[in-house]
Every structure is written in structure tokens, then in C-alpha cells.
Amino acid sequence: MSGLAKLSGVDISTVSRALNDSPLVNGKTKELILRLANETGYAINARARSLRKQSSQTLGIVIPVYPGSHQNLSDPFFLEMIGAVSQAAAKHDYDLIINLPHSPSEIAEQRLLLSGKADGLIVIGQAGRTERLKSLGDAADRVVVWGGMIDAAGYTLVGSDNFEGGRLVGQHLTDIGRHKIAFLGDVDLPEVKLRYDGLVSVLQEQGDGKSLPLLIPSSFDGHEAYRKVLELCDGSTGFDAIFAASDVLAIAAIHAVQAKGLRVPEDVAIVGYDNIGQAEMISPGLTTIDQNIALGGEIMVNALIDKIAGKQVGATLTPTKLVIRGSTVGAKPKP
Amino acid sequence: MSGLAKLSGVDISTVSRALNDSPLVNGKTKELILRLANETGYAINARARSLRKQSSQTLGIVIPVYPGSHQNLSDPFFLEMIGAVSQAAAKHDYDLIINLPHSPSEIAEQRLLLSGKADGLIVIGQAGRTERLKSLGDAADRVVVWGGMIDAAGYTLVGSDNFEGGRLVGQHLTDIGRHKIAFLGDVDLPEVKLRYDGLVSVLQEQGDGKSLPLLIPSSFDGHEAYRKVLELCDGSTGFDAIFAASDVLAIAAIHAVQAKGLRVPEDVAIVGYDNIGQAEMISPGLTTIDQNIALGGEIMVNALIDKIAGKQVGATLTPTKLVIRGSTVGAKPKP
DNA sequence: CATCTTTTTGCAATCGGTTGTATTTTCCGT
DNA sequence: ACGGAAAATACAACCGATTGCAAAAAGATG
Numbered sequence: 001m002s003g004l005a006k007l008s009g010v011d012i013s014t015v016s017r018a019l020n021d022s023p024l025v026n027g028k029t030k031e032l033i034l035r036l037a038n039e040t041g042y043a044i045n046a047r048a049r050s051l052r053k054q055s056s057q058t059l060g061i062v063i064p065v066y067p068g069s070h071q072n073l074s075d076p077f078f079l080e081m082i083g084a085v086s087q088a089a090a091k092h093d094y095d096l097i098i099n100l101p102h103s104p105s106e107i108a109e110q111r112l113l114l115s116g117k118a119d120g121l122i123v124i125g126q127a128g129r130t131e132r133l134k135s136l137g138d139a140a141d142r143v144v145v146w147g148g149m150i151d152a153a154g155y156t157l158v159g160s161d162n163f164e165g166g167r168l169v170g171q172h173l174t175d176i177g178r179h180k181i182a183f184l185g186d187v188d189l190p191e192v193k194l195r196y197d198g199l200v201s202v203l204q205e206q207g208d209g210k211s212l213p214l215l216i217p218s219s220f221d222g223h224e225a226y227r228k229v230l231e232l233c234d235g236s237t238g239f240d241a242i243f244a245a246s247d248v249l250a251i252a253a254i255h256a257v258q259a260k261g262l263r264v265p266e267d268v269a270i271v272g273y274d275n276i277g278q279a280e281m282i283s284p285g286l287t288t289i290d291q292n293i294a295l296g297g298e299i300m301v302n303a304l305i306d307k308i309a310g311k312q313v314g315a316t317l318t319p320t321k322l323v324i325r326g327s328t329v330g331a332k333p334k335p
Numbered sequence: 336m337s338g339l340a341k342l343s344g345v346d347i348s349t350v351s352r353a354l355n356d357s358p359l360v361n362g363k364t365k366e367l368i369l370r371l372a373n374e375t376g377y378a379i380n381a382r383a384r385s386l387r388k389q390s391s392q393t394l395g396i397v398i399p400v401y402p403g404s405h406q407n408l409s410d411p412f413f414l415e416m417i418g419a420v421s422q423a424a425a426k427h428d429y430d431l432i433i434n435l436p437h438s439p440s441e442i443a444e445q446r447l448l449l450s451g452k453a454d455g456l457i458v459i460g461q462a463g464r465t466e467r468l469k470s471l472g473d474a475a476d477r478v479v480v481w482g483g484m485i486d487a488a489g490y491t492l493v494g495s496d497n498f499e500g501g502r503l504v505g506q507h508l509t510d511i512g513r514h515k516i517a518f519l520g521d522v523d524l525p526e527v528k529l530r531y532d533g534l535v536s537v538l539q540e541q542g543d544g545k546s547l548p549l550l551i552p553s554s555f556d557g558h559e560a561y562r563k564v565l566e567l568c569d570g571s572t573g574f575d576a577i578f579a580a581s582d583v584l585a586i587a588a589i590h591a592v593q594a595k596g597l598r599v600p601e602d603v604a605i606v607g608y609d610n611i612g613q614a615e616m617i618s619p620g621l622t623t624i625d626q627n628i629a630l631g632g633e634i635m636v637n638a639l640i641d642k643i644a645g646k647q648v649g650a651t652l653t654p655t656k657l658v659i660r661g662s663t664v665g666a667k668p669k670p
Numbered sequence: 671c672a673t674c675t676t677t678t679t680g681c682a683a684t685c686g687g688t689t690g691t692a693t694t695t696t697c698c699g700t
Numbered sequence: 701a702c703g704g705a706a707a708a709t710a711c712a713a714c715c716g717a718t719t720g721c722a723a724a725a726a727g728a729t730g
Contacts, residue, residue, distance in 0.1 A: 001686065001687065002686080002687095010709070010710085011709065011710045011711075012686085012687080012688095012710095013687095013688075013689075013709080013710065013711080013712095014708080014709055014710075015687095016686095016687065016688060016689085017688090017689090017709095020688085024707080024708070024709085025708070025709085026707075026708055026709085029708080029709085041445075041449070041470070041472070043445055043446070043449035043450045044450060044686090044687075045386075045450060045451050045685090045686050045687065046450040046451050046452045046687095047382065047385045047386040047389075047391060047450075047451045047452075047685080047686075047687090048386050048685070048686035048687035048688090048715090049686080049687055049688075050382045050687095050715095051380075051382040051383050051386045051685090051686085051687080051714095051715050051716065051717085052686080052687055052688045052689085052714075052715050053687085053688070053715085054382075054715070056382060058432065058452075075612075076411055076414065076612075076613070078418075079411065079414030079415065079417065079418060080414065082414065082417060082433070083413075083414060086433045086435055087435055090434075090435050095432050095433070095434060095447075095452065096432065096433045097393065097430050097431065097432045097433075098417070098421045098430070098431045098432075098433065099425075099430060100418075100421055100422055100425055110376075110378055111378070112430075114376070114378035115378045115379060115380060115381040115382075116380050116381050116382045116716095117381045117382075117393075117430065135376070137376070222612075222616055248616070251613065251616045251617065252616055254618065255616055255617070255618055258618050277410075277411075277557075278411070278586065278613050278617075281557055281583070281586045281587055281590055282586065282590070282613075282617045282618070283589065283590055283593050283617075283618065336716065336717065337716080337717095345679070345680085346679065346680045346681075347680095347716085347717080347718095348679075348680065348681080348682095348717095348718080348719075349678085349679055349680075350717095351716095351717065351718060351719085352679090352718090352719090355718085359677080359678070359679085360678075360679085361677075361678055361679085364678080364679085379716090379717075380715090380716050380717065381717095382715080382716075382717090383685090383715070383716030383717035383718090384716080384717055384718075385685095385717095386684095386685050386686070386687085386715090386716080386717075387684075387685050387716080387717050387718045387719085388685085388717085388718070389685070451686095
């Protein structure tokens with residue numbers, strides 16, 4: 001910038017104002033400076049700018065994936081979420097910085113937020129986050145969490161209506177005559193618990209208590225789910241449907257029951273959760289709950305930018321809808 | 336930091352040295368300052384630090400996905416790449432900043448690199464990058480590109496051996512007796528062209544010219560590929576195998592031929608490229624070329640960090656290997 | 671105890687922009 | 701041509717750390 005100042009013969013303060021299109025600068029001068037900047041390929045130094053402006057035009061996203069977490073980043077859900085948030089942030093001229101904690105104890109929130117590397121933070125999943133978010137103090141006002149709606153949350157939540165999602169699945173499965181439903185997932189996670197509860201609530205409404213779902217615990221790891229479903233098939237408990245806590249688990253479940261010679265959906269109907277891109281590309285197509293990840297990302301970014309600007313922002317639900325495909329009805333999906 | 340200085344009664348320069356564990360600071364003093372920093376939850380201001388040190392401990396990744404590009408970020412390949420790079424960067428205490436260009440003309444390279452937001456840049460895919468990378472001048476020394484090995488490249492390339500990958504597929508398909516092979520993909524992209532060329536080279540070695548592959552142009556968009564394959568099935572050209580330029584295309588192809596009542600692999604063998612996580616989870620399992628994305632990400636990060644340190648770094652190939660699954664052999668995949 | 675080293679700490683410049691305020695220039699009307 | 705308002709520009713402080721160099725404190729030696 002001092003280079004531009006010398007070239008154009010004005011003070012760097014004028015150069016700064018010109019580059020920021022300030023009305024304080026004369027049109028001709030502005031033009032000259034902009035031309036020179038272009039010719040010399042000048043780019044404003046973001047480091048100095050963000051120090052002075054106390055803002056880095058960068059959002060952070062924290063994904064709770066670390067060695068041993070049984071979540072892995074290859075889950076398309078996370079990846080699609082990163083993509084959605086990134087695109088939404090770009091619309092507002094924010095960049096996105098990713099943080100994968102090295103370990104559960106690392107306080108990424110602190111590293112990114114308090115250091116000023118990011119102006120605000122999006123956290124995917126609320127498991128075990130409550131306390132550490134409190135440790136942020138004022139900075140917690142610049143955090144948005146993706147997760148299931150729970151009352152105790154002291155932070156801004158965005159997420160799909162997990163309970164309603166569970167209900168939609170329960171209704172659909174009973175509609176097509178399935179009553180021996182297995183639930184595949186880890187109900188220790190608040191989001192998963194809500195999905196399970198939704199399913200249960202429908203079954204309870206519908207009738208006899210003995211049709212309560214069979215709980216098959218599994219982390220979000222597809223390989224673990226695959227094994228669990230194989231075991232389920234080997235066991236003596238009959239079932240005619242599986243509601244999996246994520247699409248990855250559902251796809252693993254389809255694979256597993258097919259490996260055991262069972263047909264989907266004729267013998268076992270399978271429903272997932274998330275509606276990842278692959279859900280419609282597999283055979284049979286996967287019936288699932290659409291969380292509208294793209295919209296979710298956008299809502300989170302908007303909410304976060306509002307919070308950074310000091311506004312109060314409440315929790316928001318993304319539209320939750322059931323997408324019916326071949327894994328629950330018909331023998332062959334039509335595109 | 337000035338707060339810590341007052342609390343501990345020393346100059347901020349001493350505080351700075353203490354926090355950076357400088358040997359110039361007395362052990363007791365260091366201890367005191369570290370304790371105070373902990374108690375007050377102090378975090379070094381990354382903005383000031385990076386301005387002064389002329390380094391932001393941040394890498395950038397540019398994904399050539401923009402409206403109208405027919406690539407979309409939901410392609411698990413990109414997303415897995417983001418994950419791999421992010422994890423590799425974290426190992427070296429670098430953060431990762433994502434940039435999705437708004438439009439083809441936007442020079443993200445400039446925005447991130449020259450502005451100092453990132454110390455180095457990883458670019459996924461070299462299509463049309465050559466000129467714009469040149470416009471970076473010296474900063475081009477801090478760029479690593481993922482792509483096919485081409486001679487003209489004036490930048491550091493990392494990627495799988497696409498030609499060899501194509502050959503492996505060609506050998507495998509001819510091994511299982513398939514000779515009427517369709518190639519699904521856009522050969523205008525350098526990486527795809529190399530895969531195609533590899534396939535062709537095998538077919539030419541093996542025999543008669545009439546077994547050259549049938550070229551089915553398609554972008555990396557799964558829906559387009561799906562339509563193209565449906566058309567192929569409707570047409571009069573016989574084929575007994577499809578080599579798709581990516582796993583997403585291959586999965587779409589499986590779905591499409593199955594929708595037409597054809598069996599995979601009995602009627603049509605299908606091979607993909609990338610070995611994304613879903614490749615083994617679908618039915619039938621997808622035979623594909625493993626690019627080892629995780630390793631690729633690590634290699635790129637290592638190379639980039641070396642380049643940032645001023646070292647010269649040459650091109651590197653990731654190990655390229657064929658993963659055989661049910662989409663080409665056997666009727667039912669065993670896990 | 672004086673002197674010389676070695677440790678330890680403080681001072682002040684610096685990174686490259688932004689912005690409040692003072693100053694100069696330009697533009698008006700009379 | 702002159703005074704005053706408006707427009708344009710310059711000056712200088714500031715953001716919060718790092719770091720070369722000077723100064724002070726502590727330790728060693730004779």
C-alpha cells in the first residue's frame with residue numbers, strides 16, 4: 001500500500017480510503033489508485049487489516065471428529081455440511097476455516113475464537129459441548145451449534161426437528177405395515193435420542209406396547225453398523241424394518257441384510273436419516289429424512305453473522321421431511 | 336497480553352517470550368506468566384501475531400466448484416479431499432481455510448495467498464489453472480496442485496497415476512472377458528483424459544482396433560451421467576462394461592443400468608475411480624481405482640509446507656491400485 | 671569488593687493497514 | 701477578489717504481538 005501511495009503521489013490513508021471506495025476520496029484519484037492497484041496486482045494485506053479492524057471476515061467450523069471418536073470425517077453428512085456452510089459463508093464474503101480437534105479435550109473453540117482467527121464459530125453436534133462452550137465467556141455469543149433441540153441449551157441451536165423426523169419414519173413404516181422395527185444408532189447422542197423418541201411415540205400411539213422398537217446400539221461408523229446388523233440377522237429376534245440414525249448406517253444395513261440373503265424392501269424395509277447425496281444413487285434408493293443440509297448451513301451462517309453483529313438469535317428448525325424411495329416401497333425405484 | 340504484563344509486573348516483551356517458551360526468560364517468571372495466562376483464559380491474538388510474523392499458520396484449499404461448473408461440492412471425492420487435507424494440516428499445526436470461487440474468473444489464489452490469509456495454497460484439479468497460477472508471480476512458489484501429471488505443468492503436482500489407473504482398469508476388464516467397454520466421463524479434463532488413454536493403451540496392446548472404447552461424454556454430475564447411461568442402454572451400441580471417470584458416475588451408472596433391467600456385473604461390469612467411502616457400502620460393491628485420498632492430502636500438505644519453507648519440491652504420485660468388488664466379479668460381494 | 675560474565679528484563683521499532691482529526695484545496699456566491 | 705462552506709487530502713495514533721538491542725540484575729572470579 002505504501003508502494004501505491006508513492007506511485008500515485010498521495011498519502012497511504014487516501015490509498016486506503018480509495019481501495020475501500022470511501023466517498024471521502026475524489027473520483028479521479030480513486031480511479032487512478034484503482035488502476036495502479038490493478039496494474040501492480042496489489043492485494044490488501046488481510047493480516048494488517050484484520051488486526052486493525054478487529055475482524056477477520058472468517059468463520060470457523062468445528063467438527064467433532066478425532067481419533068477414537070468413532071465418527072469419521074468421511075461421513076458424507078459432515079462433508080456436505082462443510083460444503084453447505086462454506087458456500088453460505090462465501091455469499092457473505094466470509095471465508096471458512098476448518099478445525100478438527102486433535103482430541104476430545106482440545107478446546108478448538110478457544111483456539112479459533114479467542115485468538116481472533118475466526119469471528120464466529122459453527123459447531124456441528126452438541127455432544128459434550130455444553131460446559132466447554134461456557135468456558136468461552138463472552139465469545140460464546142459468537143457461536144452457533146448444529147444439534148437437536150434441547151431445553152437446557154444455553155447457546156443458539158440450529159437443526160432439524162429430530163423428534164418429528166422420528167415420528168415421520170414411524171408413521172411411514174407402520175403405514176406400509178411394518179411393526180417389528182429395529183432402531184440402529186447411539187441413543188446417548190441427544191440428536192439420535194430424539195429420533196428414537198419420535199419413533200417410539202408413534203408406536204405407542206398406534207397400539208400395543210409390545211411393538212416398541214428393538215434397539216441396536218451403534219456408533220456412526222458404517223463398519224460397526226454392518227457388523228451389528230449381521231448379528232441381528234443371525235439372532236432370533238424377528239424384524240421387518242430398520243430405522244438407522246444416519247444414511248451411512250442405513251446403507252451399511254442394506255448391504256448387510258442383502259449379504260444375508262434378505263431382500264430390501266420386501267423382507268426388510270430400511271430408512272435412514274440425513275438424505276445425503278448418495279441416498280438416491282444407490283439401489284434400492286434410500287428412504288430417508290431430509291434435513292436440508294444446504295439450507296441448514298445457510299441458516300447457521302446467517303444466524304452467526306447476526307450474532308457477530310450483536311443481535312439476539314433464537315433457535316431455528318430446518319424443514320424436516322420424509323423422502324420415500326425404494327428401500328421401503330416398490331421393488332425398483334424410478335428416477 | 337498487556338493485561339498479563341500488568342498482572343505479572345513485567346514488560347509485555349517478557350510476557351511474549353514466556354508464552355513462546357523462550358530460553359531468555361527466567362524459569363520462575365515463565366511459570367508465573369503461564370499460570371496467569373491459564374487462569375485468565377488468555378489466548379494469543381492471532382491477528383497481531385500473524386501480521387508481525389508474516390505468517391498465518393493457515394493453508395488454503397481451492398475447490399473449483401462454482402455455479403454452472405457441473406461439478407458440485409457434494410461429490411464425496413472433494414469432500415474426502417477436504418477432510419484429508421484438513422487432518423494432515425492439523426498435524427502440522429496449520430489450520431485450513433476453504434475457498435469456493437464464486438465464478439470461474441475469480442482469482443481465489445490471489446485473494447487468499449497475496450492477502451496473506453493463507454501461507455500456501457492447495458488447488459484441486461488443474462483445469463484452466465495454468466495461466467492464472469502464473470499471475471501469482473513469486474507466490475506461485477507456495478502452491479501445490481492436485482491433478483494428472485502433465486509435462487507442461489509449471490507448478491508442483493501431486494496426484495494418482497491416472498494413466499496407470501486407466502491401464503489397471505483395462506487389464507482387469509479384459510481379464511474378465513469384457514471387450515465392449517464404454518468410457519463415461521469428460522476427456523477434456525486432463526486427469527480424465529489420462530485415464531481414458533490408459534484404457535486405450537491396454538486395448539490396443541490386446542488386439543483388434545475395433546475394441547476401442549466407446550466414449551460417453553459426461554461431466555462429473557451424477558444426474559447427467561445417469562441420463563447418459565440410460566440413453567446408452569436405449570441405443571443400439573452393445574456394451575458389456577462401463578469405466579466411469581469417478582465413483583459418483585459409476586454409482587449413477589449402476590443405478591441406471593439396473594433401472595433398465597440389466598444386471599451388474601453379469602450383463603454389465605462397472606468400474607469407478609477414486610474409491611470413495613461409499614464404494615464398498617453399496618450393492619454390489621464398486622470395483623474402482625484407489626487414489627488413496629488420505630495419503631494424497633498428506634503428501635500435498637507436506638509438499639506445501641516444504642515449499643513455504645523455501646525448498647524445491649517435485650511432483651509426486653500417490654500409489655494407484657485397483658480395488659476389485661462385486662460390480663465386476665461374482666454375483667454377491669463378501670464383506 | 672571491584673570487575674567481568676552471564677542472565678534476565680525493558681525499551682522501542684516494526685508489521686501494514688484504518689480512521690479520527692487537522693489541514694489544505696476547491697468551489698461558491700456575492 | 702474574498703470569505704466561508706464543502707471537498708479532498710495529510711498527519712498521526714492505533715490494533716497487539718515479536719524481536720534486535722540496550723540496560724539492569726545476578727552470578728562468577730580473583
